Structures are given as C-alpha cells and as structure tokens.
Amino acid sequence: xxxxxxxxxxxxxxxxxxxxxxxxxxxxxxxxxxxxxxxxxxxxxxxxxxxxxxxxxxxxxxxxxxxxxxxxxxxxxxxxxxxxxxxxxxxxxxxxxxxxxxxxxxxxxxxxxxxxxxxxxxxxxxxxxxxxxxxxxxxxxxxxxxxxxxxxxxxxxxxxxxxxxxxxxxxxxxxxxxxxxxxxxxxxxxxxxxxxxxxx
Numbered sequence: 001x002x003x004x005x006x007x008x009x010x011x012x013x014x015x016x017x018x019x020x021x022x023x024x025x026x027x028x029x030x031x032x033x034x035x036x037x038x039x040x041x042x043x044x045x046x047x048x049x050x051x052x053x054x055x056x057x058x059x060x061x062x063x064x065x066x067x068x069x070x071x072x073x074x075x076x077x078x079x080x081x082x083x084x085x086x087x088x089x090x091x092x093x094x095x096x097x098x099x100x101x102x103x104x105x106x107x108x109x110x111x112x113x114x115x116x117x118x119x120x121x122x123x124x125x126x127x128x129x130x131x132x133x134x135x136x137x138x139x140x141x142x143x144x145x146x147x148x149x150x151x152x153x154x155x156x157x158x159x160x161x162x163x164x165x166x167x168x169x170x171x172x173x174x175x176x177x178x179x180x181x182x183x184x185x186x187x188x189x190x191x192x193x194x195x196x197x198x199x200x
Contacts, residue, residue, distance in 0.1 A: 022066050026074065029081055030176045033147065035073055039065040041091035042073070044144045049169055086114030086181050088148050096144060104128055105139045112153040114181040117191055119157045137162060152177045159190030 021043065023036040036044040062070075072090060079085040094106065104127035112118050118126070120133040120140075127136070140151040141163060152174045156162035164174035179185065184192040 020063070020066075022062050022070075024070050024073075026077055028077065030173055033077075035070075037066055037069050037073075038093070039063055039069075041069075041093035042145060042148055043093050043095050045148055046144075046146050047165060047170075047173060049165060049167070081180070083180075090148060092145055092148055094144065101127060101129060101132070101135065102139050102143075105136055106143060106149060109140075109151060109154065110149050112150055114150075114153075115183065117153050117155050117178065117183060117196070119155055120162065121157055123154055133157075147177070153181075155191050159186065159193055161189070161191075 021036055021038055023034050025032050025034050025048070030047075032048040034044075034046055034048060035042055069091075076085070076088050076090060080088070092110075098106070105123060108123055108126040109118075112123075120136045121130070124130055124132040124136045129135070136154070140154050143149060143151060146152075146165070152164060154162070161171050161174050164170035175185065175189065178191070184195040186192045
C-alpha cells in the first residue's frame with residue numbers, strides 16, 4: 001500500500017527542536033533529488049534542474065530518527081530505480097495550508113498505482129470537481145513532494161504529458177519515470193492508452 005500523508009507536524013509545532021529539518025541529496029539515474037525531512041516524515045522533495053545548486057547535505061547534527069528515515073529513503077529509492085518495487089511506503093507530511101480541493105486531489109493522486117495514469121480530468125472527477133481539470137494541473141505543478149506523491153502519473157487528455165516541473169527537461173523526466181513504471185508510449189511521445197488498456 002502507498003504511504004498516507006498528513007498535515008500534522010509533531011507534538012508541538014512551535015518547538016524548534018520538534019521542527020528541525022534536514023535535507024539530503026540522492027543520486028538517481030534521471031538526476032539528483034533533494035529530500036527534506038523532519039524527525040517524522042518527508043516534508044519536501046524536488047528534482048534538481050539547475051546543476052549549479054549546491055548540495056545541501058550536512059549530516060553532522062542529525063537526530064537518530066532522521067538518520068533512520070534517510071536510510072529508509074535511500075533503500076526505497078534504490079528499490080524503485082532498480083525495478084524491485086515501484087511503491088513507496090515512506091511517511092509524508094505536507095506542511096503547506098492547502099484548500100479542501102487540493103487535499104482531495106493529493107489524496108486521490110497518491111493512490112494512482114505504478115503502471116497506471118490518470119488524466120487531469122479523471123483526477124478532477126475523482127476529487128469531486130469534474131470540471132476542474134485546469135485546477136488539478138495547478139495542484140500538480142505546485143505540490144511540494146515530488147516523486148513520492150506521484151504527480152508524474154497525471155497526464156493530459158489524449159496522452160500528452162501536460163507539464164512537469166515547468167520546462168522541457170521536466171517533461172523528459174516525467175516520461176522517463178513513467179516508462180520506468182511500465183507505461184507504454186506511442187512513437188510521438190504520448191501515453192499509449194490503447195496498449196495500456198490491453199494490459200490492464
């Protein structure tokens with residue numbers, strides 16, 4: 001089962017000790033990804049599109065809980081990119097202040113299984129607002145936990161990729177991730193819904 005996520009930040013969100021964050025960079029076949037955690041969960045992750053961004057890693061004062069969580073992340077990323085498992089079971093905590101619609105979209109998105117995709121319209125319908133495909137695209141574009149909340153599994157109607165991380169490099173990454181999860185593509189770079197349907 002995929003991980004659930006919460007908006008809880010610990011026992012005392014005003015306690016700096018409880019809200020200590022650490023970021024570690026992980027190398028993947030498709031580029032580096034920075035993952036930020038507190039003692040309890042992943043709170044942010046994003047692929048590094050700019051090679052000049054400095055590696056933020058500083059492990060000197062991590063808590064034992066954070067060291068353990070980073071080890072879990074490393075193991076599950078390795079399993080993912082080596083094909084042993086495409087399901088993440090890591091704790092996630094979204095710390096922004098989302099609308100009820102955004103919460104609904106994220107909850108539906110995290111349950112899109114590897115090897116499948118939703119269109120923006122299908123995700124809007126699942127979240128209770130069938131005419132809000134454009135708003136779903138906005139949620140995908142701005143959500144703070146990439147890869148682990150799989151917005152890369154949401155595509156445009158007709159199989160076009162839509163968008164990912166705001167640029168051409170992001171679209172290449174999106175297709176690479178989907179292909180790694182077994183999604184078929186046509187020769188012109190669209191999700192092949194016919195073949196996907198035959199395999200389901």
